[in-house]
Structure formats: C-alpha cells, structure tokens
Amino acid sequence: MELVRRPLQDAFVFDEPTDFCRLFLLRHPELDPAHAERAIGGGPADLSRRGRTQLLQWLELLRPAPLTKVFSSPQPQCESPARGIADSKQLEVAVDPRLRDQDMGRWQGREWADVMREESGSVQTFFAEFGDSKAPDGESLGDAVERILEWWAETMPKVAGNAIAVVLPGSVLTGFAAAMLGMRLSRCVSLNLPHGGLGVLDAFQNGVRIASWNPGAATPER
Numbered sequence: 619m620e621l622v623r624r625p626l627q628d629a630f631v632f633d634e635p636t637d638f639c640r641l642f643l644l645r646h647p648e649l650d651p652a653h654a655e656r657a658i659g660g661g662p663a664d665l666s667r668r669g670r671t672q673l674l675q676w677l678e679l680l681r682p683a684p685l686t687k688v689f690s691s692p693q694p695q696c697e698s699p700a701r702g703i704a705d706s707k708q709l710e711v712a713v714d715p716r717l718r719d720q721d722m723g724r725w726q727g728r729e730w731a732d733v734m735r736e737e738s739g740s741v742q743t744f745f746a747e748f749g750d751s752k753a754p755d756g757e758s759l760g761d762a763v764e765r766i767l768e769w770w771a772e773t774m775p776k777v778a779g780n781a782i783a784v785v786l787p788g789s790v791l792t793g794f795a796a797a798m799l800g801m802r803l804s805r806c807v808s809l810n811l812p813h814g815g816l817g818v819l820d821a822f823q824n825g826v827r828i829a830s831w832n833p834g835a836a837t838p839e840r
Contacts, residue, residue, distance in 0.1 A: 634684070638822040639774060640781040640829065642683060643795060644703075645788045646695045647672040648813040655730055658787075659722030659756065663695045672814030673699045677706050679816070685709065686780040689773075691717040691787060700785040716765040719787035723756025749793065749803035760803055763793040770794075774821065788813070795819060798826045 647669030649658070656663075665673075680703060689712045690700035697713055704711045725733050734741050737754070744751045749759045766786075786794070788811060796806035798819060811817060811832055818829040 635779055635781055635820070637779065638820045639777045639779070641819045641821060642680065642685070642781065642783040642816060643791050643811075643819065644676060644699075644783060644785045644816045645791050645811045645813055646691075646693070646785060647699055649695060657722045657725040657728055657730055657733060657753070658693075658695075659720055659726040659753070660693065660718040661722075661727050662693055665695055665698070669695075669813065673702050675814065676703060676816070680706070680783065683783075684781050685783050687712060687777060687782040688785075689714060689717065689782060690785045691719065691790075693718055693787065696785040696787065700783070703783055703785070714769055716769040717784070717786055717790070718762075719790050720759050720762035721753070721756040723753040725753045725756065749806065759789055759793050759806075762790050763797050763803065766790055766794045767797055770798075778823075791817075799828070800826075 646665075648654075648666045649669060650664040650666045653663035654666075676699065685703070685707050686709070688700050688704040688707070688709050690697045692713050692715050696717075697711065700711045700713075725737075730741075740754060744753060752758045752761070789806075791811065792806040792809040793803055795809050795817060796803055798821065801808075809817070809831070812834075815832050815834060817831040820827050820829050
C-alpha cells in the first residue's frame with residue numbers, strides 16, 4: 619500500500635482561534651558545528667547553513683498562519699530567525715529576557731567533553747535529576763521554566779483569540795510545554811523537538827491542548 623503524503627502546510631489548516639490563543643512554539647534552528655557540542659545555556663551561538671535553510675522552511679509553513687505577535691529569546695540563534703518570521707508578517711519581534719535558556723553557570727560556553735572530563739559527577743547528577751538540578755553557579759531548568767510561565771501569565775490576557783509565534787531554545791520550550799500541559803517537568807523529554815522543529819498549543823483559560831507536534835517527522839527530508 620502506497621503511503622500518501624499531504625503537503626506539510628496541511629498540518630496548519632486549523633480553525634481560527636476565538637476563545638483561545640494558538641502558540642506556534644519553534645525551537646531555534648540547527649547550530650553551527652563549532653557550537654553544537656558546547657553547553658550553550660543562555661549564551662549566544664551561530665546557526666549552521668542547514669539552520670539558515672530551516673528558517674526558509676518555517677516561512678513556508680507559517681505562510682497561512684494569521685500571526686499577530688512574534689516573541690523571542692534574546693539569544694541570537696532565536697532572535698535572528700524570529701525577525702525573519704516577523705518580517706514576513708510585517709510585524710515586530712518582542713524580545714523578552716525571560717525567554718532565554720537556563721543559565722549554565724561555569725559550564726556555559728564550554729565543550730561538554732571538557733566539562734564531563736573535569737566534573738563528571740556533577741554532570742551525571744545534572745542529567746539524573748534533570749529539571750531540578752542546577753549547573754554550578756547556574757539555574758535549574760525548573761527555574762528557567764518559572765521565568766517563562768511568568769511571561770505567559772503576563773502575556774496571555776493580551777493575546778487571547780490570536781495566533782502567536784514564540785522562538786525558544788529546546789530545553790525551555792519543552793519544559794514550558796510540559797508545564798502548560800500539566801506534566802511533570804521530568805517528563806518534558808517526551809516533547810523534545812529537533813532543531814528547527816515546532817509544536818502548536820491551543821491555550822484556553824482553563825486548559826491547554828496539543829494542536830500539532832513535530833509534524834515534520836512524518837514527512838520526507840526536506
């Protein structure tokens with residue numbers, strides 16, 4: 619039996635938001651190899667060539683989406699592609715420092731291989747207690763997600779009935795989504811998106827539903 623593939627844009631043929639806000643959550647595109655093996659945390663990084671191509675794919679996917687706002691982490695790997703989305707919709711980007719990734723303390727910007735070699739015990743604890751454990755002199759994922767929930771509580775009343783895009787680093791995106799869905803933070807890995815991936819949440823006053831999650835996984839390599 620031949621598998622019939624619909625155009626990926628079909629994944630975004632939704633009813634218009636009315637009494638809810640539709641959040642297009644986008645994980646920043648793929649990083650340059652020079653940064654890919656580093657503990658980037660809340661720091662800056664460059665996009666790879668493929669990452670820049672992923673922005674073009676976003677623009678095509680979001681073409682039919684009636685976005686009214688574009689929000690972004692201040693990290694350039696998020697802010698730059700967010701500006702590309704905003705420009706395509708004739709919007710401005712709202713950059714908010716609360717949307718940055720978790721602070722990785724003294725590990726931030728360092729090669730993971732070096733950190734693992736010098737502080738393997740701390741690294742093992744960090745991942746074994748994922749979400750609750752802090753990097754030395756840094757913050758936990760839970761701390762970072764609390765920042766984003768504070769942003770959302772302030773933003774939600776202003777965007778009800780609209781569709782918005784939010785460009786975030788991967789760990790805080792999945793942590794935020796898990797919190798919105800009432801999941802334990804430790805379960806957020808089940809919502810992990812690839813670089814350049816996206817998920818769609820419909821947020822009501824009394825709950826949240828997944829409208830679409832990582833639709834690109836069901837399509838051929840683009």
